[in-house]
Amino acid sequence: MTERLTAREILALLADDATFTELPHPTGACGPDGPLAWHGYDASRARAAERTGERESVVVGTASVTGTRAVLIAFEFGFLGGSLGERTGDRLTAAHEYARDHRLPVVPLVATGGSRMQEGMVALTQLQRVARQSVLTREAGLPQIAVLRDPTTGGGWATLGAGSDVILALPGAQVGFAGSRVRPADADPAAYTAEAQVACGAADAVVPVTELRQVLGRWLRLLTGGADLAASPRPAPVPFALGAQDLPGSGWEAVRRARSPQRPRARAYLDAYFGHRVAISGDRCGGADPDGMLCGFGEHQGRTVAYAAQTGTATRPSGYRTAARLIRLADRLGIPVLTLVDTPGAANDADAERQGAGAAIAELFGAVAGARTPVTTLVIGEGGSGGALALAAPGGTWATPDAYFSVIAPESAAAILKRPDDQVEATADQLRVRPQDLVELGVIRGIVGPEGDFSPVARKRHRGNHDSTGHRP
Structure with missing residues (x-):
């Protein structure tokens, strides 16, 4: 006591x-x-x-x-x-x-x-x-x-x-x-x-x-470091890339690099981005995902930025709900949000289903879609299906050279298509998961480099609902 x-x-x-x-x-x-x-x-x-x-x-x-x-x-x-x-x-x-x-x-x-x-x-x-x-x-x-x-x-x-x-x-x-x-x-x-x-x-x-x-x-x-939402808070700056700088030559190479144990993870990005930060934990519904989703507020270049960051593991329902809670709070306080995407996908075990995986992911999709404060997203590793996309800002998403984003993991895609194991690598190429593919498809705005330099953006294909600054129109 x-x-x-x-x-x-x-x-x-x-x-x-x-x-x-x-x-x-x-x-x-x-x-x-x-x-x-x-x-x-x-x-x-x-x-x-x-x-x-x-x-x-x-x-x-x-x-x-x-x-x-x-x-x-x-x-x-x-x-x-x-x-x-x-x-x-x-x-x-x-x-x-x-x-x-x-x-x-x-x-x-x-x-x-x-x-x-x-x-x-x-x-x-x-x-x-x-x-x-x-x-x-x-x-x-x-x-x-x-x-x-x-x-x-x-x-x-x-x-x-x-x-x-x-x-x-x-x-x-x-x-x-x-x-x-x-x-x-x-x-x-x-x-x-x-x-x-x-x-x-x-x-x-x-x-x-x-x-x-x-x-x-x-x-x-x-x-108390937020802004009046009527004044259109500036988006959080995109973090610099901390890992590989060259682009992958194939889809399977992109997948392998994103899965590498040597690739920088969320904590490294948060340490480099924030002067100091404090964490929130828990979904207020009986669950927490402290190892899979890092959420909180930090100081970046003299102002407050909220963050929700996946750590490379399969995200639990409580992790999605905690991120949604974070985004709603930041939105109400006029604080811009940074999200870091890195997950092979949502947890798909029986416990995750009993804990409401679908509803939790839907809640996060809704929180991001409804946010009035700007949301900036950087894909720093694996972008596995809807479990990753739920944390990504429409029109405000970037990627590092050692990241990929896919509708489904290449192995799962091959299994669904009834292809043999030796076709997994070719399937990764067909899915066009490389960062440069995502730019060309208009899925992301660009690829970040080590000092804030960015690749060109294929805006003509973009179908998001944000303008080029990451603000909602």
Whole structure:
């Protein structure tokens, strides 16, 4: 279990010196012992106030975190278990309204046991108020970054926590919808931890408390670095090629080069492209593909660029859903997107089908097609069928000399056509999978070199829906 910090302690840990300013508290009438006239409720509140020095279970204010100003919402677990009541809902509503009025990101620092029983359904309905405020803040194009402390359970997890764009958690924190006193007796306690939530794709990262300020500050800088979509953000520049510079002589040579273990992979391209970057993880549907799809935000030439990069493995359904989540978030924040294509294809095992492979790929196709922010794509290795094409931007796709793109792998094409194994290489030539073939066919815009030089583009064949800069018309 992680150390339990009070609301004031976590605020002092994160805020730059002398920058925290508490927001005015909304005032409202409340009858004796609350809306249910719960005997002893006023006395319980008084004892909680005396013990913690707070008047409610959240402390709300503005502060700078490593230079970026934000609205911070810190739960005080010592005040009735950090529970949400009507007055808590008033403070949370005021926090989001202030954030929208002043164009600030929102950072919930969650530590709560859920809704306050002494207020009954009045307390529970505060979750609807919180959800509405979160939606309005999201629609305003402002990011929400949650930090999960110990414990984060019940409605607080299911709204302020799980409803945020990026979810960070402290090591060992208890995180789950079901609190410790209401779980099945035989429930595995390890399933209700921050680490378990990251593993199943419900949270992005576990961050040690000693690193939290710097990590949160980096996230705030990157996610507030977008542009107004009405101003047509510039596309992300195409990365330079890191591998082979000469073009393949045959289709089969193109395939062999793309499959070579020596070819540079996604992490090498991301390291070369970004000064620094932070990763998101998980599809928020119970799955993660950390080895097959790398997603996050980074700094390139002084501005924020989002990235979704395949790593050369067969992409899992959770990988496609994570990429779709990344693109939708970047689109809402006005941040351009870079995608790196490198996969033999979508995972096609029975588990992948049960996990909704088709629906996940469709979701990613839709996210790319519907993005208002520009998407730039570089094929850096294998471009295997629809599992690769789903990550590619129509009219905004380039390739390296050691890449190929194909409707299907040459071996599979030969098998479908009932050709013998010795016809696989010839089939690769017939499919015209080489980068230069793709340029001539108008499938890609060009081939990148080592210093940003590009091959000519066969625009006359292009049938994409973007103009030559990668913007939507």
